[in-house]
Amino acid sequence: MDRSFRAWLKPRLVDGTYFGFIVEDDGKPIAGIGLMELSWPPHPLHQDDGRRGYVLNMFVERSHRKRGIAKLLLDLADQEFSQRKLQYAILHSTSAGRPVYETAGWQPTSEMAKVIE
Amino acid sequence: MDRSFRAWLKPRLVDGTYFGFIVEDDGKPIAGIGLMELSWPPHPLHQDDGRRGYVLNMFVERSHRKRGIAKLLLDLADQEFSQRKLQYAILHSTSAGRPVYETAGWQPTSEMAKVIE
Numbered sequence: 633m634d635r636s637f638r639a640w641l642k643p644r645l646v647d648g649t650y651f652g653f654i655v656e657d658d659g660k661p662i663a664g665i666g667l668m669e670l671s672w673p674p675h676p677l678h679q680d681d682g683r684r685g686y687v688l689n690m691f692v693e694r695s696h697r698k699r700g701i702a703k704l705l706l707d708l709a710d711q712e713f714s715q716r717k718l719q720y721a722i723l724h725s726t727s728a729g730r731p732v733y734e735t736a737g738w739q740p741t742s743e744m745a746k747v748i749e
Numbered sequence: 750m751d752r753s754f755r756a757w758l759k760p761r762l763v764d765g766t767y768f769g770f771i772v773e774d775d776g777k778p779i780a781g782i783g784l785m786e787l788s789w790p791p792h793p794l795h796q797d798d799g800r801r802g803y804v805l806n807m808f809v810e811r812s813h814r815k816r817g818i819a820k821l822l823l824d825l826a827d828q829e830f831s832q833r834k835l836q837y838a839i840l841h842s843t844s845a846g847r848p849v850y851e852t853a854g855w856q857p858t859s860e861m862a863k864v865i866e
Contacts, residue, residue, distance in 0.1 A: 636791040640799045671788055673805065674753040677864060682757045685865065688790065713865045722862045733861050743860035744850050745839045747794060748802065748830045 644668070652689075653708050655701060663692040665705040667712060670722075678719040685713040685721030690729070702729075706736040761785070769806075770825050772818060780809040782822040784829060787839075795836040802830040802838030807846070819846075823853040 644650035655663040666689035674682055687709055692701045713721050722741070725733050761767035772780040783806035791799055804826055809818045830838050839858070842850050 636797050636799075640791050668790070673785070674757050680753050682753075710863075710865060718865055720862065721865055722860055725859050725861050727859070730859070730861070736863075738861040738863045741860045741862045742842050742844070742847070743839055743858045744842050744847070744855040745837065745858045746827075746853075746855045748827060748835050748838055 651712065653705060653712075655705070657696065662696045663701045663705060665690045665709055667709055669716065669718065675720070681717070681719055683718055685709070685716075685718040687721065687723035690723075702732045703736055706733070706738075710736075768829065770822060770829075772822070774813065779813045780818045780822060782807045782826055784826055786833065786835065792837070798834070798836055800835055802826070802833075802835040804838065804840035807840075819849045820853055823850070823855075827853075 641650060649669045650666065651668075652664060652666040654661045665687060668686040668688065670684045670686045671682060672678070672684040674680065678684065687706075690702065690705060692705075709721070723733065723738065725738075758767060766786045767783065768785075769781060769783040771778045782804060785803040785805065787801045787803045788799060789795070789801040791797065795801065804823075807819065807822060809822075826838070840850065840855065842855075
């Protein structure tokens with residue numbers, strides 16, 4: 633998994649469609665957020681743009697939680713998406729993460745999924 | 750919307766990443782399903798593949814509903830995804846459509862979304 637994600641990631645770091653932020657404390661990374669531009673069919677919520685923003689790999693080290701760092705990272709994501717003229721963004725939350733996303737203005741969708749045999 | 754979707758669609762019909770099925774009755778299309786390969790980071794549910802299947806634009810004309818045509822289209826989608834070695838697929842349902850998808854083995858996800866200002 634780790635190896636295939638790295639192989640997938642490399643060209644996207646180069647072309648700038650995978651980006652993100654790392655928060656450091658005394659030179660040590662203690663939080664981060666991964667962001668992407670996904671190619672997506674034009675949709676009523678992004679009519680003239682075939683992209684969606686995507687948030688993935690957000691983490692805050694246990695030692696640094698409950699200080700608003702997740703909210704800060706989500707605000708940075710919003711700003712970066714806005715600067716890139718993305719009109720709509722998605723993510724997949726854990727049940728633990730959901731209240732943080734809700735506070736930052738994210739809403740559940742009607743997505744459904746299926747494992748293909 | 751229609752124009753931007755057409756412009757987006759054309760190269761994807763050519764390269765084969767947008768595909769689908771149309772059901773005809775007496776030469777007239779009465780149902781259809783659009784399918785895509787989305788580029789997606791490798792994930793525990795598709796570890797060695799940077800793609801997800803996506804179902805969109807499913808329709809069954811009102812005159813032809815309640816005959817199992819939606820289920821037939823979803824079975825065709827499964828087969829086509831499987832043939833393309835897609836391991837995981839997603840869609841967004843209307844509340845009216847949800848029972849049909851559930852019958853075909855689809856489950857709600859934890860997706861959340863936000864309109865970017």
